[in-house]
Amino acid sequence: MSRPKRRTRLLIADDDSITRRVLSNAFESAGISSELYENGEDLIGSIHDEALVCLLDLNMPGKGGLDCLSEIKETYPMIEVIMLTSVDRAAEALQAIRNGAFDYLTKPFDPNELIHTVQLAMQASQQARENQDLRQAISMPSQILDVKGSSPKMKRVFRLLDRLGGSEDLVLLTGESGTGKTLLAKAIHQKSLRRDAPFVSVSCPSLPRELLESEMFGHEKGAFSGAINRRLGRADLADGGTLFLDEIGDIPLELQAKLLTFIQDKSYFRVGGEKLVHSDVRLVAATNRDLRESVEKGMFREDLYYRLNVLPLEIPPLRERLEDLPDLLEHFVSRFAQRQRVKPPRVDPSVLVKLRQSSWPGNIREFENVVIRALTLREREDILLPEDFDVLSGVKSETQMQDDAGVSSLAGKRLDEIEKAAIEQTLALCGNKKSAAAKMLGIAEKSIYNKVKKYGLETDEGGASS
Ligand SMILES: Nc1ncnc2c1ncn2[C@@H]1O[C@H](COP(=O)(O)OP(=O)(O)OP(=O)(O)O)[C@@H](O)[C@H]1O
Numbered sequence: 001m002s003r004p005k006r007r008t009r010l011l012i013a014d015d016d017s018i019t020r021r022v023l024s025n026a027f028e029s030a031g032i033s034s035e036l037y038e039n040g041e042d043l044i045g046s047i048h049d050e051a052l053v054c055l056l057d058l059n060m061p062g063k064g065g066l067d068c069l070s071e072i073k074e075t076y077p078m079i080e081v082i083m084l085t086s087v088d089r090a091a092e093a094l095q096a097i098r099n100g101a102f103d104y105l106t107k108p109f110d111p112n113e114l115i116h117t118v119q120l121a122m123q124a125s126q127q128a129r130e131n132q133d134l135r136q137a138i139s140m141p142s143q144i145l146d147v148k149g150s151s152p153k154m155k156r157v158f159r160l161l162d163r164l165g166g167s168e169d170l171v172l173l174t175g176e177s178g179t180g181k182t183l184l185a186k187a188i189h190q191k192s193l194r195r196d197a198p199f200v201s202v203s204c205p206s207l208p209r210e211l212l213e214s215e216m217f218g219h220e221k222g223a224f225s226g227a228i229n230r231r232l233g234r235a236d237l238a239d240g241g242t243l244f245l246d247e248i249g250d251i252p253l254e255l256q257a258k259l260l261t262f263i264q265d266k267s268y269f270r271v272g273g274e275k276l277v278h279s280d281v282r283l284v285a286a287t288n289r290d291l292r293e294s295v296e297k298g299m300f301r302e303d304l305y306y307r308l309n310v311l312p313l314e315i316p317p318l319r320e321r322l323e324d325l326p327d328l329l330e331h332f333v334s335r336f337a338q339r340q341r342v343k344p345p346r347v348d349p350s351v352l353v354k355l356r357q358s359s360w361p362g363n364i365r366e367f368e369n370v371v372i373r374a375l376t377l378r379e380r381e382d383i384l385l386p387e388d389f390d391v392l393s394g395v396k397s398e399t400q401m402q403d404d405a406g407v408s409s410l411a412g413k414r415l416d417e418i419e420k421a422a423i424e425q426t427l428a429l430c431g432n433k434k435s436a437a438a439k440m441l442g443i444a445e446k447s448i449y450n451k452v453k454k455y456g457l458e459t460d461e462g463g464a465s466s
Helices: 015-028 041-045 065-075 086-097 110-135 154-165 182-189 210-218 254-266 291-296 302-308 322-340 349-355 365-377 391-400 403-408 413-427 434-441 445-454
Strands: 009-013 034-037 053-057 078-087 105-106 171-174 200-201 243-246 268-271 276-278 282-287 312-314
Touching: 009 015, 009 041, 015 034, 015 110, 034 041, 053 065, 053 110, 053 291, 053 391, 065 078, 065 276, 078 086, 078 110, 105 110, 105 200, 154 182, 154 312, 182 282, 182 365, 200 210, 210 254, 243 268, 254 302, 276 391, 291 302, 312 413, 322 349, 322 365, 413 434, 413 445, 434 445
Parallel strands: 009 034, 009 053, 053 078, 078 105, 171 282, 171 312, 200 243, 243 282
Antiparallel strands: 268 276
């Protein structure tokens, strides 16, 4: 899978060709490529949302720098604009700052100042985008959640869920990967009085400790190199709603004390901050680890374990509730058809007989993926047949990498190629959930993030929240 080529991040408009050349050479030598335009109209006509910074000559014929600035800020508020001007027009440059420009530079340019200012503006723009991404990670609970299942084990879960929804207490969801903990966390939120406020999730193991702390609790400007602005954390963003702490069993030991205080008082310090911040959140946590065992191994604080374990809710693995398969199958078939805007195919009764034969180690996530694959590749439009699921065994043997045929076909291959293919296929099987894929592959979640980066397997998966 090759990544799309990144578009140029710095756009420059100046009607003077010598200035354009000087600027372009200076940035080139600093490793920053730029796009050059002779006037403001051309720059505005070519601007794109991957641009981080625009350098605009204040005094261009036609559309001047100030006009361009207001158009850019209106359409792309996160692109930073730096004005280029002569010393005698400083008053106009100040007006530009008041209108939202990041800074201004006077001709002749000092190359170091030029590059430094552009780098700062690029960081600021990137930071603004990250903050926006963070806001988008908040899923407003507008859709009705379809939690399926009619097995006695799921009926018990639903009964408990009804009782828990009304309470404000922390709920701990436990269960294997793919059993539906995230979906149930959202259901708990929807059943609560906080349902119209945000549901915000944070995935504990996907980031190194420092970043995770900043992701959860935010940071103040200057907290560490690169922290050029205050950044809100997920705890801030969940104010009034529910904060879902996914994979809490993987939270680094050094952060557990801060989390304990947060759970008890709902207050915290942003990284580098001195003011105690309060957020009115309801907490739901999830783990697929045995936390008791982690406590015994010294990897999890005992006080935090007791604090979390007040309202535990165990979600059973799919193999213990195969009675749910018909409901789940019908659900995924009709959802698939809805999304494709087609009539759902009939399901041959022997499909279920076949599906019952698996133990579904990847639980509902695996089941969902298998059903979607079968629907996509099915022979006949009007009916889903057991043969359409033959791909099922193929997928399994690839991911388990256990069967002899698989092993012999690997002989002589480069190890990194095998690793890349294994990761790619397992991610596909797990709906691009890195945590689930890491578990299946028996590697730490941090490693899968590193390897995905190394092999260029980045996808559109829901960032830190998944
Ligand atoms: N009871 C259910 N009814 C319908 N869909 C379900 C049900 N349970 C899970 N799913 C679907 O299965 C997929 C996996 O569920 P989810 O992400 O909630 O699992 P999880 O336990 O949080 O996994 P992980 O531990 O790996 O994060 C999702 O697409 C979810 O919508």
